[in-house]
Amino acid sequence: MEFGPVPLDQAGGAILAHSAKAKGRKIAKGTVLGPKEIEALAAEGFEEVVVARPGPEDVAEDLAAERLARALVPDPEEAGLMLTAPHAGRVNLKALGPGIAAIDVDKVHALNRVDPAITLATVAPHVRVAKGTLVGTVKIISYAVPGAALDTACAAAAGALAVRPVALRSAGLMLTEVAGQAGTLNEKGRKAVEGRLRALGIALADCVTVPHEREAMAAALERLQGDVLLILTGSATSDLHDDGPEAVRRAGGTVARFGMPVDPGNLLFHGKLGGRPVIGLPGCARSPALNGADWVLERIACGLDISDDDIAAMGVGGLLKEIPIRPQPREG
Numbered sequence: 001m002e003f004g005p006v007p008l009d010q011a012g013g014a015i016l017a018h019s020a021k022a023k024g025r026k027i028a029k030g031t032v033l034g035p036k037e038i039e040a041l042a043a044e045g046f047e048e049v050v051v052a053r054p055g056p057e058d059v060a061e062d063l064a065a066e067r068l069a070r071a072l073v074p075d076p077e078e079a080g081l082m083l084t085a086p087h088a089g090r091v092n093l094k095a096l097g098p099g100i101a102a103i104d105v106d107k108v109h110a111l112n113r114v115d116p117a118i119t120l121a122t123v124a125p126h127v128r129v130a131k132g133t134l135v136g137t138v139k140i141i142s143y144a145v146p147g148a149a150l151d152t153a154c155a156a157a158a159g160a161l162a163v164r165p166v167a168l169r170s171a172g173l174m175l176t177e178v179a180g181q182a183g184t185l186n187e188k189g190r191k192a193v194e195g196r197l198r199a200l201g202i203a204l205a206d207c208v209t210v211p212h213e214r215e216a217m218a219a220a221l222e223r224l225q226g227d228v229l230l231i232l233t234g235s236a237t238s239d240l241h242d243d244g245p246e247a248v249r250r251a252g253g254t255v256a257r258f259g260m261p262v263d264p265g266n267l268l269f270h271g272k273l274g275g276r277p278v279i280g281l282p283g284c285a286r287s288p289a290l291n292g293a294d295w296v297l298e299r300i301a302c303g304l305d306i307s308d309d310d311i312a313a314m315g316v317g318g319l320l321k322e323i324p325i326r327p328q329p330r331e332g
Helices: 035-043 061-072 105-114 147-156 185-199 214-223 243-250 292-301 308-315 327-331
Strands: 002-007 020-022 025-027 048-053 058-060 081-083 090-095 099-103 118-122 134-140 144-146 161-165 170-177 203-211 228-232 254-258 269-273 276-280
Touching: 020 035, 025 035, 058 061, 058 147, 061 081, 061 090, 061 118, 061 134, 061 144, 061 147, 081 161, 105 118, 105 147, 118 147, 134 161, 144 147, 170 185, 170 214, 185 203, 185 228, 203 214, 214 228, 214 243, 228 243, 228 292, 243 254, 243 269, 243 276, 254 308, 276 292, 292 308
Parallel strands: 170 203, 170 228, 228 276
Antiparallel strands: 002 048, 020 025, 058 144, 081 090, 090 134, 099 161, 118 134, 254 269, 269 276
């Protein structure tokens, strides 16, 4: 693509590279200069303008952006995404509904290595999205890009973006009480958990409160309704064999892991009971603020199994927020 100043009488059909005012109106950069624009610029005294002139093998920015977006998302409905109309070399990709972002990181990196003018920016993998959330944006930085480079980028990134939809529709929550517990604590926890579920389109189908005793907890878990079972105890879980995990085992379930390298959210455990996932929530789940439980709940809600490697990998980026009531233990 050629770029630079040319005499105004030779600028017809080229792309204006810098905005200009003529006859009281703005001629925006990126405008293809036709007879009306040339006449208006001449009336303002312009003798030359800076233009871009694509070569025969170049693809204009809007067409290039649309082609790349279509390669990224060949079937938008299946991918859970909608594509905006191209404008100024940009196409946005937005979520059709709640879920988590499914990003093929290697493909996105490969695309962005092809040509500096061909770009894709996305949210981080597994980020929770809602209807209308911007998941990715294609931006062609120059007015046109070489067709061969565009073809390479399209091939490199085919099918790289999607939204993994929520697969579970209901949840059950078990709350426990300990001696001396504030009467509002469980209600605060229920509201916060229900808000998290609502954001995912999941209904709180069942909520029970029981004494913080293993047998009572196990019996409640056996009866608890929902596609996923959540436990929020009045006393924080401190060990793999503490009351919460042990209640899951006594109810006939299994516990896969206790503890995660995310703060806040360290004291989480998860497992299964009768084929249903179980999540032992940390105390910070009583707050609507982001914590490690969100990352686990969102992935499980979208049908993903959580492995030890998955949780171990959450440590990078897992320092979410300093907690004002306890800055010293972390820093000391």
